Amino acid sequence: MGSPSLILALLGLSSVSYYLGWRRSISLAQGAVRNLHSLPGYHGLYTALWAAVPALLLLCIGVTLKGPIVTSIVVSDLPAEVQSLPPERLNLVINDIRNLASGNIASRKSPAMVAAADRYVRLQGYAAIAVTVAVLVLGVFCGAIAWRTIQPGKRARNAVERTILGFLMASSTIAILTTVGIVLSVLFESLRFFQAVPVTDFIFGTEWSPQMAIRADQVGASGAFGAIPLFAGTLLISFIAMVVAVPVGLMSAIYLAEYARPRVRAVVKPLLEVLAGIPTVVYGFFAALTVAPFMRGMGESLGLDVASESAMAAGLVMGVMIIPFVSSLSDDVINAVPQAMRDGAYALGSTRSETIKKVVIPAALPGIVGGVLLAVSRAIGETMIVVMAAGLAANLTANPLKAVTTVTVQIVTLLTGDQEFDSPKTLAAFALGLVLFVVTLGLNVIALQVVRKYREQYE
């Protein structure tokens, strides 16, 4: 039985157990539920949990251990000269046996290996049957014991609630586990990368050409991993994006918060937020197909040489994507400025714009800065727009009309397509990912801190 059907069987078992536990508690209650400590449903749940949870745990253990145990038994039966091979060669042999067992073509074939493959298939079958039987037996056994222990005075509700609380606590740790997972996965691969390429070369090198030589005599395969051009390209595009997004976002937030009539605001604000809901791949499509050729054409008519994958096009479109982000964050902080401060300014005879410029904005500045920092971290981490509209060539330039590449573009190009997992080329992507994670995390922490400080001021 495969795992999905086994899980279904366990679900069936636990529903039956629920019913049996419920029945038993009712019959023990002798016609009056108040004779029970817990409601019959809790007795049912108690029995069902005992029938399902230990069996599920056993299933997990069985599925993880099944493969290694079968493999080690097969290996121990291989001829001695095969067993004494170095580990990586032995792994190749094991892979071949697995391929033979699943009916694929293996690179080498010998009678001993065919026999081993047969044995592998047979053992796999036995192991699957053993796991199935063990899981079902354990489920029935635990369910039966729980069923037997049902008494009118049994505190079934407390036990069930403890289990549920345990589940709640466990799920709240997933956030931590995710962060730990991210840190560990990028950190380990990055450390392996830094064994091949020194950290200083990576952070301070000005040449990026990750093509590694497959043969020693290959042309143009230097494999330089200097990430400065990528950082510069990322900053250039993010800068262009912020030049678009901050003034437009801020001004529209001010207009909507201070000037617009409620009815206009009710229509325009959701419309602007539609911009935030559009998938980035759509922005990328627009940037690559419409904005970039338009820029190029405009540049030509002005006598400028604009690359067809210019930083300008990608940055502009990214800026538009970030407008609603900046404007909704600024909107929040502008609305949080107490009305009394505005009234004070009006009473002194200021016009609206003077009040906004001299009172509201300075008061809201920390919040706005926090919002802008969050927007910067969005821009740095944005992937699809730049993958589709920015270039691949790592040019170290500050000219927005040239093509530049970014950290995220390089991660995507290094990791899509065929990859071998131990070449510096693929590992470099993880090193770039580490930089990206650290930088965006730093920006977020600072931004959230700034925003929180500001909120406390007016509460």
Added chain:
Amino acid sequence: MATPPKSTIERVRATLARRNRAERRFKNLGRAAVLLGLVFLVLMFVNIISTGYPAFWQTYVKLPVYFDPQVVDPQGNRDRETLGSADYGALVKASVRSLFPEVEGRRDRRDVAKLASRGTVFQLRRMVLADPSLVGVRTEIWVPVDDDYDMLHKGNVDRTLPEADRRLSDRKIGWFDRLIAEGRIESRFNATFFQAGDSREPELAGIWGAAMGSFFMLVVTLSLSFPLGVATAVYLEEFAPRNRVTSLIEVNINNLAAVPSIVFGLLGLAVFINLFGLPRSAPLVGGLVLTLMTLPTIIIAGRAALTSVPPSIREAALGIGASKLQMIVHHVLPLAMPGMLTGTIIGMARALGETAPLLMIGMVAFVVDIPQSVTDAATALPVQIFLWLDSPERAFVERASAAIMVLLAFLIAMNALAIVLRRRFERRW
């Protein structure tokens, strides 16, 4: 000559006009900023719809087909094996050439046969296998034309360009114009687009495969992230003690919400694929990655929904003897559910539009087959758009825009559902 000292009101009056001008300027600046955003939105929608709309139509050509028994079934025993492996390409070639008997020369004869889509071969094969009595019959059928001619018919080929700069030579355009004049060309609704998987031929490519991939992924994401998100929100809001661990979890959730999506892709590649050995390109892995991405959104929305339930409800439930968990399950959760569902739908909409992490876990593969389960190789709708945009054929760009329209339609529907939920069930206390 010294000016006499002015009174305050005089000084105000002197600058009032300038200040009012500045006021108007500032207000107009704000108006311009809002307009700029809206203009861009409209521009983008118009651009995508005008590029993508024609993809819902496909040019068809009426071919006279003769199911030549010599080719299809030389033995004449209607054996399915023979019928299935017959050379239907020869039938298509013969049929197109019969429309242009005057075309001479190897190259021209080869080119003219390419007028019909490459899928015609399979279409004929399907027809014969479904109805073997067709063998020996002469009939006329409508088949899709090759994508280059489709583009010509939709007016995307500029006939005034020099011949060398076009994908179609004058000769080919001449053939096509003759077919139009003969009434053999027709535009029809492109049902293939909604039924097929990906293909190298634009006229045979569809979004159904990618849509199913997205669907399986969202099923995985929803079935994991909703229970986990609700559980976390309930724990943090109702049970968690105020201590270091709790605040660490809270800080973590807030930060995860702002981590670039591509980093989640790296996590998926390193942990789910390389460590756990899950299959590449599978919706299962995509769903797991998107679960981790959407969890913070759902948790934050869930906590907001829980805090909005007034304490009096809780106290009333506890007062008549409910346990804490009974109070939550019977009273607080039902009241918080609309808010949680709204947050979940918005999280799902974001997951549906997400592309970057899926590139990391190998969902960019060229997948022709429609995925049947969460472990089959698949792509997702946004990835399909990305893939088509990378293709050189103009017809794929058109299809990419059409796929964007479908994707946006789904997103708008989901967001509208969220808004309706909020309007319908929102309660003010």
